[in-house]
Amino acid sequence: MERAAEIELARQLLAGDPEAFDRFVDHFRAKIFHYSQIVCGHREDAEEVVQETLLKVFENFDQLRDPEHVRAWVFRIAKNACLMKRRKSVYAPRQELSLDEFLPAMGADGDPVKIEIADWSGIPENGVLRSELQHVLEDAIANMPEIYRSVMLLRDVEELSTEETAQVLDLNPDAVKTRLHRARLLARRTLDTYLRAKPQPVEEN
Amino acid sequence: MASHQHDENCKKMFALLSEYLDLELPAETCKEMAAHISGCGPCSAFTESLRKTIDLCRAYQPQELPAPIARDARQKLLEAYQKMLTSRRS
Numbered sequence: 205m206e207r208a209a210e211i212e213l214a215r216q217l218l219a220g221d222p223e224a225f226d227r228f229v230d231h232f233r234a235k236i237f238h239y240s241q242i243v244c245g246h247r248e249d250a251e252e253v254v255q256e257t258l259l260k261v262f263e264n265f266d267q268l269r270d271p272e273h274v275r276a277w278v279f280r281i282a283k284n285a286c287l288m289k290r291r292k293s294v295y296a297p298r299q300e301l302s303l304d305e306f307l308p309a310m311g312a313d314g315d316p317v318k319i320e321i322a323d324w325s326g327i328p329e330n331g332v333l334r335s336e337l338q339h340v341l342e343d344a345i346a347n348m349p350e351i352y353r354s355v356m357l358l359r360d361v362e363e364l365s366t367e368e369t370a371q372v373l374d375l376n377p378d379a380v381k382t383r384l385h386r387a388r389l390l391a392r393r394t395l396d397t398y399l400r401a402k403p404q405p406v407e408e409n
Numbered sequence: 410m411a412s413h414q415h416d417e418n419c420k421k422m423f424a425l426l427s428e429y430l431d432l433e434l435p436a437e438t439c440k441e442m443a444a445h446i447s448g449c450g451p452c453s454a455f456t457e458s459l460r461k462t463i464d465l466c467r468a469y470q471p472q473e474l475p476a477p478i479a480r481d482a483r484q485k486l487l488e489a490y491q492k493m494l495t496s497r498r499s
Contacts, residue, residue, distance in 0.1 A: 222491075237475035262493060266497045307423060363467065385424075
């Protein structure tokens with residue numbers, strides 16, 4: 205569903221139009237489920253978070269001040285529901301990962317031309333490789349430290365703005381940017397490793 | 410010496426790449442970065458791979474869906490919605 209259609213549904217519900225109810229429930233159930241499954245890490249927890257979040261959403265729908273931000277508003281409620289469920293991760297880094305960790309390895313003599321990056325130019329829009337990469341990406345996100353995972357889900361998958369993400373997660377916008385960059389670097393590195401391990405297609409002459 | 414300089418520049422770019430791709434940098438910084446990236450093979454390849462990582466995220470459609478919602482669960486939500494409407498009106 206397009207963002208605009210989602211905002212329209214929220215407007216209809218605020219205006220008391222029950223026609224929008226089922227569509228709103230079905231649309232956001234899938235979104236909240238996906239977010240909370242990745243954040244909580246357990247399917248049963250995620251199913252509960254979906255119901256708890258939607259209940260809070262409808263109980264407090266009149267507190268949604270701006271339908272334009274309905275997605276961020278719902279995710280903020282979902283985030284709080286997840287926090288109640290979450291088993292504390294022992295992998296949460298105490299401080300941000302250093303950027304130096306992500307610099308691609310140089311060639312033996314430090315020549316940056318020999319930098320080790322896979323060939324990303326041939327990634328197709330559709331097809332087997334694309335869907336393989338989607339799976340690798342899903343694993344990469346699921347295995348990230350939690351502080352990076354939520355930012356990447358909200359910014360790059362759900363396409364919330366930096367400010368909206370900051371509001372959902374109670375962070376300042378600079379922290380969102382810092383974490384998003386590291387999350388993307390982590391995901392990129394996993395995808396790059398996967399691509400490099402794949403046999404290269406034979407070029408036809 | 411020149412190659413060291415080059416390396417430092419790349420590192421500076423590297424820290425700002427996400428903001429560069431999100432168009433969140435001041436125009437001047439953006440222009441400087443575009444100029445550097447277009448003239449630097451490794452930075453250009455890296456930027457492209459980061460851009461494609463973001464594209465893959467945006468195109469991502471989760472395969473797994475929640476179990477179908479039970480009738481009484483949906484009813485509970487509908488009641489919460491109707492109650493909210495009633496209390497707002499009163």
